Amino acid sequence: MAKAIWGINPILEYLRHAPEKIEEIVISKKELRGKVHQIVEKAKKLGLPVRIKKDFAPPGIPPEANTQGVVAYLKEFDYAELEELFRRAKERGEKPLFLALDEITDPQNLGSLIRSAVAAGAHGIIIPKHRAAGITGTVVKVSAGAVSHIPIHQTKNLGRLLEDLKERDLWIAGLDARAGSTIYQLDLDLPLTWVVGSEGKGLRPSIREKCDFLAAIPMRGPLDSLNAAIAGAIALFETIRQRYYR
Template sequence: MSKVIYGVNAVLEALNSHPELIEEIWLSKINLSGKKFQILEKAKKLEIPLKIISKPNLKPPKVPPEANTQGVVAYISEFSYAELEDIVKNWEDKKETPLVVILDQIEDPQNVGSIIRSADAGGVHGIVIPKLRSCDINETVIKVSSGSAFNIPIAKVNNLKYAISFFKEKNLWIVGLTHKTDLSIYELDLKQPLAIILGNEGRGIRKTILEKCDFLAKIPMRGKIESLNVSVAGAIAIFEILRQRYYI
């Protein structure tokens, strides 16, 4: 069954990274310039079916009534998940120190999309999500990620503990981000090969997953609030790793 994605950046990233997934594109001819014109030209070159509409804000089938499409809508086939081996290949091809993000039952598509966008910006080599009790890579995730979901390998696995063991065998250290520790993430050496685990919005990381971690680390806070949104915490962790690896 086709999925719908919309917005200039999301559709352009899909065209650049996975054009084979795109079944059809709808474009408003209003302000058909810049990135919208790039989409038009790429779609023509790739012989992707196009519909040019005179209305400024498209409302084709499956698009939510409240959606701001920016005049660009694409229908895509099911999202193409990667394998764990694809994540390994990504860091090997780039000859970089591995960095993987593992999401333990994160359910809000806004959070998943934001994490993917931060991971893409921070040079993460892959993301792992579980098949059960977790948000899939759906239309909302793709939109919130601004198309970053097409730029980074995302694997969906039956068992997160298996994935953790897989990365341990590849000599990655596993870091669980949790408040259940006194160790600050700023005290850790994050230049080594890493997989960082982010937990569910309410429950955090499951006990069985915490037990598989080599280190537990928290983001220290000085205000009255006791916790951060998981996507914010993930972004802070990713960019602290980036800082330690490349900017000190």
């Protein structure tokens, strides 16, 4: 079965930016108004198949999902080649800014990180093939459709890929709560890959060793850590601040 995504905004984003990846859209008849009606009209103009169902029970949807009466089935997700990430930076005339994720297993965190990366203008995301969340309907929903805006590369060996990036003149920066320097003390205006570790364990030692430098996010309150999605977003936007808003 094709991969399902759901919700008005994620599907509108796919219709605007990646309609070729949609196989079919299924609509609840009782929700056929407003933005759902816009989805139907846009899909028909693009020549995409649309089914309007009185009995709306599309398969492949988690029972807790809020579909808003609209589901799209996608072709198999097309992970990007690494070169596509570099090409995105070159087309914009910018220093590469990538986000690499080390065993992020929570789809909610992955979706949030993708959304933040797109909002920050990052050029691509790198995720491991094993022991990590991949692109699912939940990830697309949480990202509010941002998945359709950024190339996502999947690798079998994150450590080796980070070495390859270093050979191509990118600096590798790891987020680590125990680091001696903070993200605000480092010069981030350079070709850069941020590496964010898993929700519970942080960066694996083997990945930490690949980093050119480690940085912490300083906290003055009683808590000593942030979740992966928030930490990654802060690092990305501090990079953007240093590059463009000094």
